[in-house]
Amino acid sequence: MEKNNGYFGEFGGAFVPEALKKVLAEVEENFYQYIDDPEFLRELQYYQKQYIGRENPLYYAESLTQQIGGGKIYLKREDLNHTGAHKINNAVGQVLLAKKMNKKRIIAETGAGQHGVATATVCALMGMDCIIYMGEIDTKRQELNVFRMEMLGAKVVPVTSGTATLKDAVDAALEDFVMNAENTFYLLGSAVGPHPYPTMVREFQSIIGIEARRQILEAEGRLPDYLIASVGGGSNAIGLFHPFVNDKEVKIIGVEPAGRGLDTSEHAASISKGTVGIIHGFKCYTLQDEKGEPLPVHSIAAGLDYPGVGPEHSYYKKIGRGEYVAITDDEAMNAFFQLSKTEGIIPAIESAHAIAYAAKLAKTLPKDKIIIVNLSGRGDKDVKQVKEMIEGKYRSL
Ligand SMILES: *Cc1c(COP(=O)(O)O)cnc(C)c1O
Numbered sequence: 001m002e003k004n005n006g007y008f009g010e011f012g013g014a015f016v017p018e019a020l021k022k023v024l025a026e027v028e029e030n031f032y033q034y035i036d037d038p039e040f041l042r043e044l045q046y047y048q049k050q051y052i053g054r055e056n057p058l059y060y061a062e063s064l065t066q067q068i069g070g071g072k073i074y075l076k077r078e079d080l081n082h083t084g085a086h087k088i089n090n091a092v093g094q095v096l097l098a099k100k101m102n103k104k105r106i107i108a109e110t111g112a113g114q115h116g117v118a119t120a121t122v123c124a125l126m127g128m129d130c131i132i133y134m135g136e137i138d139t140k141r142q143e144l145n146v147f148r149m150e151m152l153g154a155k156v157v158p159v160t161s162g163t164a165t166l167k168d169a170v171d172a173a174l175e176d177f178v179m180n181a182e183n184t185f186y187l188l189g190s191a192v193g194p195h196p197y198p199t200m201v202r203e204f205q206s207i208i209g210i211e212a213r214r215q216i217l218e219a220e221g222r223l224p225d226y227l228i229a230s231v232g233g234g235s236n237a238i239g240l241f242h243p244f245v246n247d248k249e250v251k252i253i254g255v256e257p258a259g260r261g262l263d264t265s266e267h268a269a270s271i272s273k274g275t276v277g278i279i280h281g282f283k284c285y286t287l288q289d290e291k292g293e294p295l296p297v298h299s300i301a302a303g304l305d306y307p308g309v310g311p312e313h314s315y316y317k318k319i320g321r322g323e324y325v326a327i328t329d330d331e332a333m334n335a336f337f338q339l340s341k342t343e344g345i346i347p348a349i350e351s352a353h354a355i356a357y358a359a360k361l362a363k364t365l366p367k368d369k370i371i372i373v374n375l376s377g378r379g380d381k382d383v384k385q386v387k388e389m390i391e392g393k394y395r396s397l
Helices: 018-034 038-052 062-068 087-100 115-125 136-141 144-149 166-179 197-205 207-220 235-244 310-320 329-344 349-363 379-390
Strands: 056-062 072-077 103-112 128-133 155-158 183-187 226-230 251-259 275-279 283-287 320-328 372-375
Touching: 018 087, 018 166, 018 197, 038 087, 038 103, 056 207, 062 329, 062 349, 072 144, 072 207, 072 349, 087 183, 087 197, 087 235, 103 115, 115 128, 128 136, 128 144, 128 166, 128 275, 128 379, 136 155, 144 155, 155 166, 166 183, 197 207, 197 235, 197 310, 207 235, 226 235, 226 349, 235 251, 235 310, 235 372, 251 283, 251 310, 251 329, 251 349, 251 379, 283 310, 310 320, 320 329, 320 379, 329 349, 329 379, 349 372, 349 379
Parallel strands: 072 372, 103 128, 103 183, 128 155, 226 251, 226 372, 251 320
Antiparallel strands: 056 072, 275 283
């Protein structure tokens, strides 16, 4: 694959201390070497098929389409992957790379715990030591995921510095990475962070779009009119979008979390409401205060709760290749129930944001238009939260 310098227009880069630059350069060199290595790719394909369960279906949601009455809605079923979401695609890719690099110790950050669980899973598979940094507040909010990671053999380290949430967990992981680079690989969870991570994560997630492209050509004999995906850091979205980027007739729509509304301060819509700045070592649209510090963010979907966004999405927005819209907590929850009841598919609340926008859009389209929605994950993990919301114990609706 062709090397890039880590910039997508003005976005991306690696704004990190010298010591970390050296470590990142080693990751970069190995990534570009192995991503073109037939044996590495054979191994990757083996685990994609035999472990993750790929390829997963591109399912025509006929009942949902009929209920809405408009464009045809197809769902890319990442929810059917092992561990229930797209995150495993990236975790498997990076752990195989770490193995090639002879690293025996894997570290990762996690917010809600989903990336931590995916990382602990692949570490169990490959017999790697696994250390997961997690803000102390998040460890309490996401007790079950902490327990899950521990069952898989990982060590969860609660981070008490700063706000004791995701951003502090990232700092702790980066610090560990610099200190222990010799035997350690940092397995980053989304298409964010300093170069080469956004490019690397995109490559490992692009299997989503590669499959979807082949599948829609088989089902419809043509490319879709729209691609829609939820955007937290942006990995499931870039994975679906990237293989279609040169197909100018295919419209790309990323759906950000509008939380309690874009006119409140309680959302995480980095592209819709952010400004250009640097967060976690890369340049992007970010929600920041006057000092450039990340602002507190909110989304009903823990996986979308991030004050930055991948540099490639920032670039698509800037040059007009992608459109970025936002869906509120309430709209996402309506879509969550609608998909559950019409198709018998309980989506992750993150994915429900994409479904909600697809439903809005489909209604305005003629019946021959085609939409592919990335169903990034399943909703099993959200059942308890939804139950508590309905019972009124949890202030979110
Ligand atoms: C983590 C997560 C997301 C958001 O992360 P991206 O990197 O933006 O894809 C979306 N959906 C699900 C199911 C997730 O677990």
